[in-house]
Amino acid sequence: MPTSIQRSVEEIRLIFPAVRESEIIFDLDRAQKDFCRETRILETVSTTLTLPGKCIFNLPATFNSLYRIDFFDTSNKPLYMQDLAIRYTIGEGKISFFSVDGTDMTSMPSNIGYVYLVFNARPSALTIITSTWSVDDEYIEGVVATVYKQYFAKYPTKTVTPQGVVESLNFTAVGYYKEEARKAEAKAKKYRTLKDTSPVKVINYQTGGAYTMPKPVNQTP
Numbered sequence: 001m002p003t004s005i006q007r008s009v010e011e012i013r014l015i016f017p018a019v020r021e022s023e024i025i026f027d028l029d030r031a032q033k034d035f036c037r038e039t040r041i042l043e044t045v046s047t048t049l050t051l052p053g054k055c056i057f058n059l060p061a062t063f064n065s066l067y068r069i070d071f072f073d074t075s076n077k078p079l080y081m082q083d084l085a086i087r088y089t090i091g092e093g094k095i096s097f098f099s100v101d102g103t104d105m106t107s108m109p110s111n112i113g114y115v116y117l118v119f120n121a122r123p124s125a126l127t128i129i130t131s132t133w134s135v136d137d138e139y140i141e142g143v144v145a146t147v148y149k150q151y152f153a154k155y156p157t158k159t160v161t162p163q164g165v166v167e168s169l170n171f172t173a174v175g176y177y178k179e180e181a182r183k184a185e186a187k188a189k190k191y192r193t194l195k196d197t198s199p200v201k202v203i204n205y206q207t208g209g210a211y212t213m214p215k216p217v218n219q220t221p
Helices: 006-015 021-039 137-154 171-194 205-210
Strands: 043-048 056-058 063-072 086-091 094-099 114-121 157-161 164-168
Touching: 006 021, 006 137, 021 063, 021 114, 021 137, 021 171, 137 171
Parallel strands: none
Antiparallel strands: 043 114, 056 094, 063 114, 086 094, 157 164
């Protein structure tokens, strides 16, 4: 079950009671978007199902940025874009394929059976107190740490000193939460590089140093 942001908002307000709830929610939303864009943790696979007679496809509604494109023939054998002599552009919610030699294309090459777009998805917007996180629970504290880092640098908090209670910016806390946010991003990036999101069992190219790279389909041993 998705986790609500309510607890995070309430915990932030315990330290920063003067900050409006709407401001906290706005900053949590921005922090989650930045975290997902930086780590690409919401990596998703989409299949272009209808290839015949098409070379322009609508991008998924949650599309944020493209990670890679996987091409396969009808036997699930990987194909390579350079061998197919095609390129692509992305714009206005569509991905368009075209020939590298400038020849007009009305459909994809006939030897392509499947095309998978591996993309970074947008997280769901956080707009109200009952909004739910898009990231897994293990990364929530890292996202929230970004907001704490901003607030401790922006809003004075009370600290007990030998001279009494003083109100000042807490840069020690800024450094602490900056490191917590960094560790969460590093953990998410490590997880992303270890998982294979392709629906077809092929070698994961993003971990190239750990595996033997396959030869192009038109290259003899």
